[in-house]
Amino acid sequence: MSVERVLLRRGLYADSVTLMQVSRELSGAAGVQAALVAMATELNLEMLAGMGFALPDSESPNELFIALRAVDEPAADAAGELAERLLSTPRRSSGAADSVQPPRTIGSAVAVAGAAAPGGSDTSTLALISVPGRHAFTEAMDALECGCDVLVFSDNVSVAEEIALKDAAASRGLLVMGPDCGTAVVGGLGLGFSHTLDRGPVGVVAASGTGAQQVLCLLDAAGVGVTAALGVGGRDLSEAVGGRSTLAALELLGADPGTELILVISKPPGESVAQRVREFAAGLATPVLFALLGEGQDDLTQASESVLSSLSVPVPAWPSWTQPVRPARPGALRGLFCGGTLCDEAMLIASAELGEIRSNIALRPDWSLDSTLRWDGHTMIDFGADALTQGRPHPMIDPSLRNQRLAELLGEPGTAVVLLDVVLGHGSHPDPVAGLLPLLSATEVPVVISLIGARRDPQQLEACALRLQQAGAPVFSSNAAAARHAVSLVERGAR
Amino acid sequence: MSPRLTGNPPEVVSAGVGLFADAAAAQGARVTEVDWRPPMAGTEADLARVMADPRRQPANEEALRRIVSTEAYLVDVLPAGEALGLSQREFLHAGPPIEWARTSGPLRGALLGAAALEGVVADPEQAAALFESGAGYSLDPCHHHRTVGPMAGVVSASMWLFVVEDPATGRRTYCTLNEGLGKVLRYGAYSPDVLSRLRWMADVLAPLLQTAVRRHGPIDLKAILAQMLQMGDEAHNRNRAGTLMLLRELLPELIDSGAPSAEVAEVVRFVAGNDHFFLNLAMPACKLTLDSARDLPGSTVVVAMARNGTDFGIQVAGTGEQWFTGPAQLADGLFLGSFSAADANPDIGDSAITETAGLGGFSMAAAPAIVRFIGGEVADALAASRRMYEITLGEHPRYSIPVLDFRGCPTGIDVTKVVRTEILPQINTGMAGRLAGVGQVGAGLVTPPAEIFPKALARLAELAQPALPG
Numbered sequence: 001m002s003v004e005r006v007l008l009r010r011g012l013y014a015d016s017v018t019l020m021q022v023s024r025e026l027s028g029a030a031g032v033q034a035a036l037v038a039m040a041t042e043l044n045l046e047m048l049a050g051m052g053f054a055l056p057d058s059e060s061p062n063e064l065f066i067a068l069r070a071v072d073e074p075a076a077d078a079a080g081e082l083a084e085r086l087l088s089t090p091r092r093s094s095g096a097a098d099s100v101q102p103p104r105t106i107g108s109a110v111a112v113a114g115a116a117a118p119g120g121s122d123t124s125t126l127a128l129i130s131v132p133g134r135h136a137f138t139e140a141m142d143a144l145e146c147g148c149d150v151l152v153f154s155d156n157v158s159v160a161e162e163i164a165l166k167d168a169a170a171s172r173g174l175l176v177m178g179p180d181c182g183t184a185v186v187g188g189l190g191l192g193f194s195h196t197l198d199r200g201p202v203g204v205v206a207a208s209g210t211g212a213q214q215v216l217c218l219l220d221a222a223g224v225g226v227t228a229a230l231g232v233g234g235r236d237l238s239e240a241v242g243g244r245s246t247l248a249a250l251e252l253l254g255a256d257p258g259t260e261l262i263l264v265i266s267k268p269p270g271e272s273v274a275q276r277v278r279e280f281a282a283g284l285a286t287p288v289l290f291a292l293l294g295e296g297q298d299d300l301t302q303a304s305e306s307v308l309s310s311l312s313v314p315v316p317a318w319p320s321w322t323q324p325v326r327p328a329r330p331g332a333l334r335g336l337f338c339g340g341t342l343c344d345e346a347m348l349i350a351s352a353e354l355g356e357i358r359s360n361i362a363l364r365p366d367w368s369l370d371s372t373l374r375w376d377g378h379t380m381i382d383f384g385a386d387a388l389t390q391g392r393p394h395p396m397i398d399p400s401l402r403n404q405r406l407a408e409l410l411g412e413p414g415t416a417v418v419l420l421d422v423v424l425g426h427g428s429h430p431d432p433v434a435g436l437l438p439l440l441s442a443t444e445v446p447v448v449i450s451l452i453g454a455r456r457d458p459q460q461l462e463a464c465a466l467r468l469q470q471a472g473a474p475v476f477s478s479n480a481a482a483a484r485h486a487v488s489l490v491e492r493g494a495r
Numbered sequence: 496m497s498p499r500l501t502g503n504p505p506e507v508v509s510a511g512v513g514l515f516a517d518a519a520a521a522q523g524a525r526v527t528e529v530d531w532r533p534p535m536a537g538t539e540a541d542l543a544r545v546m547a548d549p550r551r552q553p554a555n556e557e558a559l560r561r562i563v564s565t566e567a568y569l570v571d572v573l574p575a576g577e578a579l580g581l582s583q584r585e586f587l588h589a590g591p592p593i594e595w596a597r598t599s600g601p602l603r604g605a606l607l608g609a610a611a612l613e614g615v616v617a618d619p620e621q622a623a624a625l626f627e628s629g630a631g632y633s634l635d636p637c638h639h640h641r642t643v644g645p646m647a648g649v650v651s652a653s654m655w656l657f658v659v660e661d662p663a664t665g666r667r668t669y670c671t672l673n674e675g676l677g678k679v680l681r682y683g684a685y686s687p688d689v690l691s692r693l694r695w696m697a698d699v700l701a702p703l704l705q706t707a708v709r710r711h712g713p714i715d716l717k718a719i720l721a722q723m724l725q726m727g728d729e730a731h732n733r734n735r736a737g738t739l740m741l742l743r744e745l746l747p748e749l750i751d752s753g754a755p756s757a758e759v760a761e762v763v764r765f766v767a768g769n770d771h772f773f774l775n776l777a778m779p780a781c782k783l784t785l786d787s788a789r790d791l792p793g794s795t796v797v798v799a800m801a802r803n804g805t806d807f808g809i810q811v812a813g814t815g816e817q818w819f820t821g822p823a824q825l826a827d828g829l830f831l832g833s834f835s836a837a838d839a840n841p842d843i844g845d846s847a848i849t850e851t852a853g854l855g856g857f858s859m860a861a862a863p864a865i866v867r868f869i870g871g872e873v874a875d876a877l878a879a880s881r882r883m884y885e886i887t888l889g890e891h892p893r894y895s896i897p898v899l900d901f902r903g904c905p906t907g908i909d910v911t912k913v914v915r916t917e918i919l920p921q922i923n924t925g926m927a928g929r930l931a932g933v934g935q936v937g938a939g940l941v942t943p944p945a946e947i948f949p950k951a952l953a954r955l956a957e958l959a960q961p962a963l964p965g
Binding site: 011013015016017018059060062101102103104105106107108109110112113123124125126127128129130131132134135137138139141142143145148149153154161164168186187188190191192194196203227228232252253254256257258261383394398426427428458 | 506511525527530533536542549
């Protein structure tokens with residue numbers, strides 16, 4: 001007879017990644033059958049219900065719950081104590097001068113950082129905001145008032161707040177990257193999900209996180225580095241936001257003597273915004289190329305090739321690890337992505353051949369998947385979409401939800417081929433390949449992998465590729481190439 | 496100059512997912528991590544509106560500039576009737592407005608005593624009927640009359656007041672003279688000896704102090720406050736050095752005043768024997784500086800914290816005269832003699848004006864001698880002051896804390912920061928007996944009720960310009 005406990009804790013907060021680690025450790029403890037430690041957001045409560053637990057009587061998403069199921073009372077007690085201990089272990093703060101009490105707001109942290117900075121140091125301060133979206137505006141505004149450029153990783157920030165932040169930044173001569181900015185490289189430092197890159201002649205302005213990651217990694221494969229990659233947030237080039245950060249980033253890179261070429265990566269913007277950005281770009285002394293992801297446009301790999309051509313750098317054969325090739329099968333194509341732009345690019349390529357593809361970020365409104373994310377035909381799911389990340393870590397950090405779906409799909413007869421992205425680099429899971437290997441080895445279904453990584457990334461690109469290949473999966477460094485290969489494995493007319 | 500974002504790697508401050516801070520640090524960046532936690536429940540929309548108000552930052556900068564730069568001089572000592580135009584049946588009290596029916600024991604006791612002192616009734620006990628009748632008298636907060644009063648804070652016409660002035664504007668604030676500790680009116684005692692002490696203060700002490708102050712000329716109170724912090728006072732629960740410095744200024748004038756030497760000796764003995772005498776000068780000095788920040792649209796700075804023994808109220812620079820109130824809390828501390836927590840009244844007095852100005856509990860680290868009030872150690876005092884920097888706008892350029900490397904006192908409580916961090920202002924306070932007539936029962940630490948800060952924030956959000964939609 002197992003023992004079930006659901007405890008509520010007020011005034012205790014930990015970020016979703018920390019909670020995931022606590023949950024994982026707790027689940028592995030002796031005598032524990034199931035455990036979930038999370039903030040009481042709607043999504044997390046739903047997950048708790050899904051695990052068969054009675055829901056706690058929570059009043060606010062600021063409450064933290066500890067749910068565990070154990071074989072007996074002593075095991076439950078021990079697990080409860082372990083949870084409390086794990087939650088009370090303070091995070092160490094790297095480099096903070098005031099070791100007595102860590103700062104509690106961005107403004108306070110800027111003061112601490114300023115006090116600790118070496119005298120006359122020639123550096124600016126950048127604020128990295130990844131708090132839950134509904135709190136991000138306050139911290140970001142605080143940062144701007146302290147004179148910091150800001151990277152807002154958080155999603156679920158309203159358009160009105162985004163505009164207010166970007167206007168506040170403009171009036172102070174600062175840059176807001178985001179909201180929902182997944183990647184940036186500034187002063188050689190990778191922030192968010194990013195890569196270890198050489199310094200080089202290209203400046204990148206990106207309204208797409210994983211789109212930028214793909215391009216940066218391909219340039220890296222060709223031996224070309226960057227001065228900076230400035231994210232602007234996925235909505236920056238919308239009519240409402242009007243390219244506020246894109247223009248600011250272009251101005252910044254245009255004034256940088258080390259930047260020989262600027263690449264803007266985005267979905268095709270609306271007419272008036274596109275015109276404004278193009279006019280502004282035309283006024284810069286530095287040439288500006290556009291990689292606009294959409295129907296009839298170049299894909300990211302072709303855009304990267306254009307950059308190389310402009311720099312008179314030969315285009316290499318993009319690395320792939322593709323032996324042995326499995327034969328085409330009947331059934332549907334299933335894409336399971338962590339990167340939204342990678343998913344989008346794959347859908348554009350695949351739908352040109354296969355037609356309708358259902359998705360939670362569908363190319364057309366009538367191709368939308370409902371909340372079950374299930375459909376008989378071709379589907380592609382972006383697990384990094386806002387609705388799937390509320391109160392839980394991004395799938396690049398914790399791919400378990402995506403991997404769980406992979407396991408289900410591999411067991412379904414309707415699955416012809418699965419297309420996956422694996423994204424390496426800073427911020428990503430320390431070994432995103434490990435969780436896939438047992439699934440790949442145990443299936444006959446072809447699984448095609450788009451592997452996004454730079455040569456010097458901490459997870460070791462080459463080794464990851466070889467491990468995946470040995471488990472039977474063809475691996476491509478070009479997401480477009482991976483998508484084309486996956487399409488080629490779907491037996492036509494079968495669906 | 497290294498170009499921004501393309502040159503040297505930036506310093507990083509990070510709030511949120513620790514993994515990203517770790518990833519930046521692993522690449523060799525200098526990273527300062529925020530110990531971020533969600534704000535008080537249900538406040539995120541109001542916070543966003545107030546944070547988006549473009550008037551807020553300049554208004555707060557102006558508020559802080561005024562608070563730290565406004566001068567405060569003791570210029571006179573006058574009867575309340577003359578200084579404030581109070582009549583015999585007009586009574587002032589500490590804290591936000593309150594009607595008799597809701598008053599606490601110590602405030603009742605002080606009002607009964609004051610009514611007898613003014614001759615409205617012969618015996619204090621008879622005054623209860625008057626106050627219960629609801630007519631024939633007026634009851635008003637000190638703060639509404641440019642005045643502050645410690646504990647019950649009761650002011651009536653015949654009590655004398657310190658007059659504190661800002662020389663730049665001529666603005667004045669007022670406070671009664673401190674009676675000492677133990678059985679005193681401000682703690683709700685009203686026995687015959689309490690009233691006779693008050694009469695002596697009005698007949699002998701105050702007129703002589705008036706003569707001395709007038710002979711001396713204006714006394715710079717902020718200069719004394721700045722020195723006190725270097726001498727172990729925090730100007731709320733410890734005013735020993737301040738009292739002696741005041742006496743040092745006035746002593747020659749007292750001796751030379753022409754008053755009989757026995758009277759001078761009696762006055763000096765009284766002042767020197769009351770370590771809290773200077774509190775009643777620290778308070779109006781703080782109020783004077785804080786009042787300079789009132790009525791700054793958009794500002795989120797607290798300009799008054801005050802308690803009447805029932806309610807705790809704050810006023811904010813950007814919301815005019817409105818009080819945001821909640822139940823006054825019981826202090827945590829030490830008790831005199833055989834008194835215990837059961838004997839204590841909830842928090843009372845205008846003296847939290849010192850904390851509002853960055854002194855008292857905010858500068859606890861400057862007064863290690865009184866850390867035993869929190870039953871704690873010197874490290875607790877340091878931690879308490881450090882914590883207050885998280886909820887204040889800046890550091891005072893003249894008031895500094897030696898043990899924190901002469902860091903300026905944490906000054907200018909920002910409502911948004913209190914709501915964001917859930918760190919409540921720390922107040923050092925005396926404790927009055929729950930029942931009228933008892934007097935002081937202890938001293939300790941207290942905080943405001945948390946809910947008054949979201950209330951103030953909600954009003955600031957209503958007034959914010961331009962409003963964020965949604």
